[in-house]
Amino acid sequence: MTKEIIKRIEVQNISKSFSADCRSSIGALSTFINFVTFKKEKKDIVVADNISFDVYSGEVLGLIGKNGAGKSSLLRLIAEIYRPTSGKIKTHGSVVYLTGVEQGIVPRLTMRENIHLMGSVLGLSQKDIRKKFEDIVEFSGLRDHVDMKVYQFSTGMISRLNFSVMINCVNHHNPDVLLIDEVLSAGGDADFQEKATQKMEELIKGGAAVILVSHDVAVIKKYCNKVLWLDGGTIKESGSSDVIIELYERNAPIL
């Protein structure tokens, strides 16, 4: 390794709880009544409880756990979409957070307009988008459809467009910290899947500090050196991926 190893993500004793409203209505009237009567019906949901870990550049950390274990919330905390209730999170360098949501494709716009829109949403300037435009179209393999409206696209074509824009915009940011929430598969046909997986691999192995959330144990095994097993907002086990995954599979057999 010639590259310098830098601590990219520092998570120190963070806790996060949501105050979930248990009222049946949060309308204006009930808000007013509750305010006047000092009534508070709130319940705390703990999604992270005293979690600490570090991730260094070039490391790939896997997060596993059941639904609701706090995996996505933890990523959002690191991406600064949520604020921790207590504790400290520090990230060094540019952070990119990827989720499975098809980020803002507008069906009534053409593919060209969608690329510009999504590019801006993902933080690129118009100049940068123009530069990337050819790459995106090339990668998606939808050159003949650039000026077609997206609502006429098939599901596969939409996945292609979505993935192409995403991967190119992420590459543009040259992330030092990469947070991936279940978006390893690109959709589309086998050809595209292969191309996409290859791109994704390049991205993951590109030297950034990566945190990967997946329910697919095989994926975690393939990419991650370290694994955190989350359960109910706490770290149940952590360590090298082989050991933890074995434990995890024994404990929560996949049906």
Place this chain on the structure above:
Amino acid sequence: MKHKLQNILGLSFQLAKTNFKLRNEGSYLGIFWYLLEPIVSFAVLLVVGGMLAQNTIPYYPIYLFIGLIMFNFFTATTNYSAQTIINNGSFLKSIKINSEVFVISGVMQFLFSHSFEFILVVALGIFLKMNILWFIFYPVVLFFFTLFIIGVSFMVSVFSVYVADLKNVWAVFTRLLWFVTPIFYAIPTNSFVHTISMLNPMYHFINIARDLIIFHRIVEINTFILALISSILVFGIGLFVFEKNKSKLAERL
């Protein structure tokens, strides 16, 4: 800081452009649909206003049209803001994005259509053989009016996350405000209603614009300065409320 502001404005502009396009997508008449609504209300109120007894307001069509489009700008923008954060919830949760853009893009979008409506007012002024020169001062009023609207929009958008049906409440409130504000009528001075109107910021903004354009004068300097200061103040408070709360928006959606 400068970079961030550039980002926000750039993205807001893109979103506003998209929304603008989408609203008349697939229609050859395009921009006409934006203007149809104000033109129709204008025509109806012109007829109604003409029937009001003792209508001595000079250049009544201009008086009416200015009031109408300024109030429309306010209503459309703030009602949009009362829904925009909720509607873009999935965005806010899945991307690290400056949430201001959803409010600012709304303001921009309606500022576009307001500008088109104002061109109509100018055209009407030419038709009525008015002194057009005074229309060029309107952008100054519009600037402060927009600041005021941005401030209100920021506040409304934050509260809409905490109070689920705020958008309904706000819609009713703006409708009431419409009737209280002298848009198609004039309030006689020295009346009780006039005193109450002094508390209505919409009354002042519309009044300043009308005084400029129709009567070629600036309202009493005190009122003018008060309007400017209060618009800056409302903007400041709105921005403050938004910045204070924006980190909590994502988790409440």
